Amino acid sequence: MTPKKLKIGLFGFGCVGQGLYDILNKNENFPAEVIRICIKHPEKPRPIDLSYFTTQAQEILENPEINLVVELIDNADEAFLIVSEALKRQKPVVTANKKMLAEHLPELLELQKKHQTPLLYEASACGSIPIIRTLEEYYDNEHLYAIRGIFNGSTNYILTKIAQENVSYEVALRKAQELGFAESNPVLDVGGFDPKYKLCILVLHAFGLVVSPDKIFNYGIEQFSLQDLQYAKEKGLKIKLINHAERISKNEVAVFLMPQLIDSNHPLFHVENETNGVIVEAAFSQKQIFIGKGAGGHPTGSAVLSDISASLYNYRYEYKKSHWNKHLQFTEKVLLEIYLRYNEENELTHIPFEHISELYHSENYKYAIGIISLEKLHQVKSYLQEKGIFIAYTGKKIQSTEEKTQKSTEKQKQLEMV
Numbered sequence: 001m002t003p004k005k006l007k008i009g010l011f012g013f014g015c016v017g018q019g020l021y022d023i024l025n026k027n028e029n030f031p032a033e034v035i036r037i038c039i040k041h042p043e044k045p046r047p048i049d050l051s052y053f054t055t056q057a058q059e060i061l062e063n064p065e066i067n068l069v070v071e072l073i074d075n076a077d078e079a080f081l082i083v084s085e086a087l088k089r090q091k092p093v094v095t096a097n098k099k100m101l102a103e104h105l106p107e108l109l110e111l112q113k114k115h116q117t118p119l120l121y122e123a124s125a126c127g128s129i130p131i132i133r134t135l136e137e138y139y140d141n142e143h144l145y146a147i148r149g150i151f152n153g154s155t156n157y158i159l160t161k162i163a164q165e166n167v168s169y170e171v172a173l174r175k176a177q178e179l180g181f182a183e184s185n186p187v188l189d190v191g192g193f194d195p196k197y198k199l200c201i202l203v204l205h206a207f208g209l210v211v212s213p214d215k216i217f218n219y220g221i222e223q224f225s226l227q228d229l230q231y232a233k234e235k236g237l238k239i240k241l242i243n244h245a246e247r248i249s250k251n252e253v254a255v256f257l258m259p260q261l262i263d264s265n266h267p268l269f270h271v272e273n274e275t276n277g278v279i280v281e282a283a284f285s286q287k288q289i290f291i292g293k294g295a296g297g298h299p300t301g302s303a304v305l306s307d308i309s310a311s312l313y314n315y316r317y318e319y320k321k322s323h324w325n326k327h328l329q330f331t332e333k334v335l336l337e338i339y340l341r342y343n344e345e346n347e348l349t350h351i352p353f354e355h356i357s358e359l360y361h362s363e364n365y366k367y368a369i370g371i372i373s374l375e376k377l378h379q380v381k382s383y384l385q386e387k388g389i390f391i392a393y394t395g396k397k398i399q400s401t402e403e404k405t406q407k408s409t410e411k412q413k414q415l416e417m418v
């Protein structure tokens with residue numbers, strides 16, 4: 001089949017937009033060219049001819065010559081309007097906007113179906129790692145147990161710089177912004193929202209589940225302190241922001257993200273800077289690990305290029321798992337072991353631990369390690385943030401609350417029999 005020639009209308013010419021433009025320019029024989037670029041600030045200097053640029057979205061959306069829209073802007077609400085309009089006009093779309101995708105998955109699935117027009121978004125999750133199409137195609141018939149990993153380049157970069165180079169949190173964050181890794185609103189990164197949006201997207205492709213980002217517990221690295229780093233280092237551990245989507249029973253998937261203490265045997269221990277890592281666990285292929293750049297103009301641009309290339313052949317996601325896995329449900333009914341560093345003695349009484357196994361308190365440093373239900377932890381999230389409390393999952397096996405109740409009932413029964 002001879003591929004068609006793509007005439008691209010590009011929205012956004014920032015870190016990723018320019019990265020993509022550069023890659024396309026270096027790929028002379030690739031049958032696609034950017035013919036119009038919509039940006040926000042016409043007064044900004046541009047590295048290419050100004051005749052490409054417009055601030056009028058309609059100039060792209062209404063242009064019959066344009067047969068692919070590539071959306072790379074930094075505003076999720078405006079992106080949703082652009083993407084919806086393009087799909088309604090049956091123009092295929094490629095986007096990297098994970099916030100827009102995660103917040104509008106049901107509408108975007110519907111729009112694609114209704115207008116028989118594909119929306120591709122490989123670059124929206126973990127930059128250059130080809131994880132979405134891998135889940136969609138390679139794992140289409142596999143029974144997945146879990147998907148975990150480092151899904152945010154900026155926070156991994158910040159944690160690496162602090163741990164390895166003694167750089168302050170503020171300086172490391174500024175550098176991540178300068179390098180183009182951080183979102184325009186960096187709270188999305190450090191607060192763990194950006195990786196949560198990516199988790200929503202991967203949960204859809206791994207398990208066929210649409211979970212609204214509001215439902216998922218995310219705790220970022222804003223409360224991380226040198227005391228936590230010291231604690232980790234003394235024990236030979238590292239702190240990483242890790243996402244989890246794990247089948248904990250036949251019908252339930254537990255989904256959350258927070259900092260995690262990992263040891264040198266953990267597959268993500270050596271994943272540093274803006275590099276991301278995804279671990280996929282499945283029944284037959286077992287454990288597979290994907291590692292690659294999670295942020296930056298060229299790595300992300302390469303994932304966008306791959307989607308552009310796929311649209312040459314009219315590729316579209318089939319969302320097969322959402323047809324097969326209708327029985328699956330999102331849950332927070334699990335028990336986790338966490339490290340919790342607090343500041344004032346009375347704060348601990350507000351934390352609904354099921355059980356505390358270790359408690360340390362000196363005047364300047366206090367922590368507890370114990371078991372807590374994810375559901376209850378979610379309920380006290382604002383309190384933890386307000387008090388500057390840092391938490392990290394210890395990585396000890398996640399247990400479903402039902403499993404625990406069943407076990408104690410069984411134990412009770414055994415005791416009664418004795």
Ligand SMILES: NC(=O)C1=CN([C@@H]2O[C@H](COP(=O)(O)OP(=O)(O)OC[C@H]3O[C@@H](n4cnc5c(N)ncnc54)[C@H](OP(=O)(O)O)[C@@H]3O)[C@@H](O)[C@H]2O)C=CC1
Pocket residue numbers: 011012013014015016017038039040041042044072073074075078096097098099123124127180181182183184294295296297300
């Ligand atoms: N940076 C990265 O490493 C990665 C980013 N992404 C995602 O890619 C997208 C782009 O990110 P990034 O390139 O870093 O962002 P930048 O802030 O570098 O660039 C944003 C671009 O969007 C333009 N823009 C903003 N609003 C509008 C609008 N309403 N209409 C037209 N253009 C608009 C800006 O215009 P102007 O130039 O005039 O200001 C700018 O060119 C985001 O969704 C981000 O989450 C995904 C993976 C990695």
Ligand SMILES: N[C@@H](CC=O)C(=O)O
Pocket residue numbers: 124126127151152153154155181182183189194294295296
């Ligand atoms: N801000 C994001 C950019 C890529 O998705 C990150 O740091 O990972």
